[in-house]
Amino acid sequence: MTDEPLLRVSALSKFYGSRVGCETVSFDLWPGEVLAVVGESGSGKTTLLNCLSTRLLPSSGTASYRMRDGQWRELYRMSEAERRFLMRTDWGFVHQNPADGLRMTVSAGANVGERLMAVGDRHYGKIRATAVDWLSRVEIDEDRIDDEPRAFSGGMRQRLQIARNLVTGPRLVFMDEPTGGLDVSVQARLLDLLRGLVTDLGLAAIVVTHDLAVARLLSQRMMVMKDGHVVESGLTDRVLDDPRAPYTQLLVSSILQV
Amino acid sequence: MTDIATYNFAYLDEQTKRMIRRAILKGIAIPGYQVPFASREMPMPYGWGTGGVQVTASIIGPDDVLKVIDQGADDTTNAVSIRAFFKKVANVAVTTDTASATIIQTRHRIPEHPLNAGQILVYQVPIPEPLRFLEPRETETRKMHALEEYGLMHVKLYEDIARHGRIATTYAYPVKVEGRYVMDPSPTPKFDNPKMHRSPALQLFGAGREKRIYAVPPFTDVVSLDFEDHPFEVQTFDQPCALCAAENVYLDEVILDDRGGHMFVCSDTDHCEKRREEGHRGHLAPDAQLALERTEPAE
Numbered sequence: 361m362t363d364e365p366l367l368r369v370s371a372l373s374k375f376y377g378s379r380v381g382c383e384t385v386s387f388d389l390w391p392g393e394v395l396a397v398v399g400e401s402g403s404g405k406t407t408l409l410n411c412l413s414t415r416l417l418p419s420s421g422t423a424s425y426r427m428r429d430g431q432w433r434e435l436y437r438m439s440e441a442e443r444r445f446l447m448r449t450d451w452g453f454v455h456q457n458p459a460d461g462l463r464m465t466v467s468a469g470a471n472v473g474e475r476l477m478a479v480g481d482r483h484y485g486k487i488r489a490t491a492v493d494w495l496s497r498v499e500i501d502e503d504r505i506d507d508e509p510r511a512f513s514g515g516m517r518q519r520l521q522i523a524r525n526l527v528t529g530p531r532l533v534f535m536d537e538p539t540g541g542l543d544v545s546v547q548a549r550l551l552d553l554l555r556g557l558v559t560d561l562g563l564a565a566i567v568v569t570h571d572l573a574v575a576r577l578l579s580q581r582m583m584v585m586k587d588g589h590v591v592e593s594g595l596t597d598r599v600l601d602d603p604r605a606p607y608t609q610l611l612v613s614s615i616l617q618v
Numbered sequence: 619m620t621d622i623a624t625y626n627f628a629y630l631d632e633q634t635k636r637m638i639r640r641a642i643l644k645g646i647a648i649p650g651y652q653v654p655f656a657s658r659e660m661p662m663p664y665g666w667g668t669g670g671v672q673v674t675a676s677i678i679g680p681d682d683v684l685k686v687i688d689q690g691a692d693d694t695t696n697a698v699s700i701r702a703f704f705k706k707v708a709n710v711a712v713t714t715d716t717a718s719a720t721i722i723q724t725r726h727r728i729p730e731h732p733l734n735a736g737q738i739l740v741y742q743v744p745i746p747e748p749l750r751f752l753e754p755r756e757t758e759t760r761k762m763h764a765l766e767e768y769g770l771m772h773v774k775l776y777e778d779i780a781r782h783g784r785i786a787t788t789y790a791y792p793v794k795v796e797g798r799y800v801m802d803p804s805p806t807p808k809f810d811n812p813k814m815h816r817s818p819a820l821q822l823f824g825a826g827r828e829k830r831i832y833a834v835p836p837f838t839d840v841v842s843l844d845f846e847d848h849p850f851e852v853q854t855f856d857q858p859c860a861l862c863a864a865e866n867v868y869l870d871e872v873i874l875d876d877r878g879g880h881m882f883v884c885s886d887t888d889h890c891e892k893r894r895e896e897g898h899r900g901h902l903a904p905d906a907q908l909a910l911e912r913t914e915p916a917e
Contacts, residue, residue: 440761440765441765444765444767463752463773466752466773466774466777467777467780467781469776469780470773470776470777470780473773473776474769474770474773475769477769477770477772477773477776478767478769478770479769482772482844482845482846483845483846483847484776484779484845484846484847484848485847487776488780505780506780506781
C-alpha cells in the first residue's frame with residue numbers, strides 16, 4: 361500500500377482566458393510527504409493549489425487520489441457531493457487568512473467540532489472533549505474554548521484553523537502561505553507545531569509559500585514555479601543548496617542574510 | 619358556487635394563483651423543500667404576512683371558513699386586519715373557532731385545539747432559511763440543502779449549549795422533515811414543534827419577502843434536531859393560565875401594572891375563551907375585570 365502514491369497529478373493546466381495560471385504541472389505525492397511549492401507572487405502557486413483542492417476546475421490535465429479504501433479516484437470526475445465530503449473528512453485546507461477558513465462568529469470549540477458534526481457526530485460531550493483535546497494539541501488554553509476567534513491573536517487563529525482541519529484525521533492537507541502575516545517569533549512557533557503535527561500524524565501536505573525558510577523547515581521535496589511553469593523540482597535541501605535553474609539561483613540568492 | 623363567482627376570486631388574479639398553487643404543489647411533493655415563487659406586492663408591508671396572505675388567497679374558496687391568529691390571539695392587529703381583508707375581498711365566512719375553520723392563517727403559533735384532516739394551517743414566515751444566520755450565502759445554503767450537509771445546524775445548537783448550558787433556542791427551532799430537509803418551522807415557539815409531527819392537517823408556509831413557499835403534508839415526520847446527551851425539550855410553565863387554569867398550554871406573560879404585577883395567560887385566546895365558557899376559572903379570572911377581557915365582538 362505505502363509504495364503507492366497518495367496523489368498523482370499529470371499535465372495539469374489552468375488558463376484564465378489567454379493568460380496562463382499554471383501549465384502542464386505533473387508530480388506524485390506520497391503518503392506522509394510534505395511538498396513545498398515556492399515561487400514569487402503571480403507564479404501560479406495558488407492557482408495550482410486551488411486546482412488540486414478542487415476549489416477551481418483546471419482547463420486540462422488529471423489528478424487522481426487514492427481513497428481510504430485503496431481505490432483510485434479521478435478528482436475532477438467526482439460528483440460535487442463526493443468532493444465536498446472528501447474536503448471535510450480526508451482533506452484539510454489551511455488558508456493564509458484564518459478568517460477565510462474559520463467561522464468567526466462561533467466559538468473555538470464549535471469551529472473545531474463543526475467537521476465532527478458534519479460527519480454525523482451527535483453527542484455534545486464527546487464533541488467537546490475532542491475539541492478540548494485538539495485545542496491543547498495546538499497550544500490553545502482550554503479556557504478559551506468558548507471564545508470566538510475574533511478575540512484571538514493572529515497566531516492563535518492560525519493554530520485554531522489547523523486544529524479545525526485536523527480533527528477528522530485527514531491524510532492530505534493543503535496550506536496556502538500558512539505563516540503569512542505572522543511576526544517571526546510566532547511564525548517559528550507555528551512552524552515548529554506544524555512540523556510536529558505532520559510527523560506525528562503522518563500527514564501528507566502541499567504547502568504553498570514564497571518563504572524559502574518555511575519550505576526548508578517543513579518540506580522534504582519542493583517545486584519552484586515561475587510564470588505558471590515548474591522550473592525546478594527535487595529534494596528541498598538539494599534545490600536550496602544546489603539550485604540548478606537560473607531562476608532558482610536568483611530566488612535562493614535573493615534571501616537576505618542576517 | 620359558479621365559475622364566474624370564483625374567477626379572480628380573493629384578490630389575486632388567476633395567473634398569479636396558478637403560479638402560487640404550482641409552488642404549493644411542488645412544496646407538498648418535496649416536504650420541507652423551499653420552492654422559489656414570484657411573490658407579489660400585497661397591500662401590506664413585508665413582514666406583516668404577505669407570504670401567508672398570498673398562500674391563503676391561492677387556496678381559499680367561497681365555502682371556506684377562515685381563522686387568522688397572531689401569536690395565538692384572534693384579536694390583535696395583524697389577525698384582525700388579515701381577517702377583515704379576506705372578508706372584504708373574498709366575502710368568505712370567518713371565525714375564531716379553531717375546530718370549525720377550514721383554513722387557519724397563523725403568525726407564530728399552532729392552535730392548542732388539535733387540528734383535523736382537511737384543515738389547512740398557513741404560516742407566515744419571515745426568514746425561511748434555517749441556515750441563514752450561520753451561512754449568509756444563498757448559493758451555499760441551497761447547495762447544503764441539496765447535498766444534505768446539515769452539520770452546521772448542529773453547530774448552532776452546540777453554541778447554545780456552550781454558552782447557556784442547554785439548547786437555548788426557544789423559537790424557530792430547526793426540524794428535519796421526513797428524514798431529509800432541515801426546515802425552519804417559522805418563529806413558532808418550540809413548544810409547538812411536537813404538534814407538527816405527523817399532524818393530520820396540511821401545513822403550508824409562505825415567505826413573501828424572501829419569495830419562498832414550503833409545505834409539510836399531512837402525517838409527515840417532523841423531528842426537532844438535538845444532541846444525544848441534550849435531547850429536545852419543550853418549554854414548561856410552573857403555573858397554569860391565570861384566566862382559565864389550563865395546564866400544558868403555551869402561556870404569554872401579561873404585565874398588569876407598573877409595580878411588577880404580571881400574570882400568565884393562554885397565548886391561544888380561542889382556547890382560553892372556550893375553557894372559560896366551560897366553567898374553568900384561573901386565580902385571576904376576569905369575572906369583574908373588563909380591562910383584561912380578551913374576548914372579541916362577534917364577527
